[in-house]
Amino acid sequence: MSKAVECIKCQAQMELGYVPDGTHGGYTQQGWFPGVPVKSFWMGLKMETNQLVPVTTFRCPNCGYLESYALPNATPATTVTEA
Numbered sequence: 001m002s003k004a005v006e007c008i009k010c011q012a013q014m015e016l017g018y019v020p021d022g023t024h025g026g027y028t029q030q031g032w033f034p035g036v037p038v039k040s041f042w043m044g045l046k047m048e049t050n051q052l053v054p055v056t057t058f059r060c061p062n063c064g065y066l067e068s069y070a071l072p073n074a075t076p077a078t079t080v081t082e083a
């Protein structure tokens with residue numbers, strides 16, 4: 001995704017970013033998983049890390065509107081630890 005994204009509310013050019021998720025080891029990029037969440041005794045939620053799609057979020061600097069995209073090849077997550 002290289003083209004500029006315009007805010008649907010006020011047509012300002014949106015900034016690329018992401019929403020961090022807190023983990024025990026620090027922060028990681030928010031991800032999207034298919035299906036419904038399944039509880040795991042050990043991990044909180046049971047999930048296949050190879051199905052994670054990193055979520056890229058654009059922010060409007062004018063009105064603060066957020067727009068998120070889950071694209072596999074948009075921005076590589078820096079720290080996705082394999083279980």
Ligand SMILES: [Zn+2]
Binds near residue numbers: 007011012063
């Ligand atoms: Zn806006």
